[in-house]
């Protein structure tokens with residue numbers, strides 16, 4: 001069973017003016033799609049061909065001989081997750097159990113926001129910043145290239161893609177502006193809470 005490219009959970013222009021239709025056209029239609037195509041080519045005819053995406057990632061994580069499979073599989077997972085972390089009219093603040101867990105882990109929502117944004121801004125080169133559930137406690141994590149919490153036994157709750165292809169058309173080199181806008185205008189807190 002081949003791995004397939006999931007549809008975006010909203011129209012290509014739904015995140016404008018914060019993320020343009022042009023960015024999503026390339027990011028989903030070209031980058032994400034290429035990871036799906038490459039992964040299917042790499043696993044075709046191997047013992048990984050019938051496995052689901054998370055099964056593939058767990059099986060090849062840490063195996064340097066399978067780095068190509070890991071990178072493409074992880075990037076398929078990361079992007080599918082990232083799209084769901086945003087919605088038109090997102091941002092604001094979480095409530096309920098998620099808000100309580102954030103307050104208990106970070107002291108306040110503002111401190112959490114600062115830590116998350118700093119992780120995203122300081123990830124050198126390509127990668128991702130995450131809010132994770134680490135054995136019941138929330139924490140911030142950043143990963144390089146395709147790496148993801150699943151490969152480290154941790155559960156992702158929220159992510160931001162800080163590869164340049166995620167923001168360059170709209171923000172050029174201003175990564176902090178993209179991060180601020182993502183956090184204030186786009187985060188889908190209902191999705192984040194559903195991952196708890």
Ligand code: MN
Nearest residue numbers: 031161163166
């Ligand atoms: Mn990306």
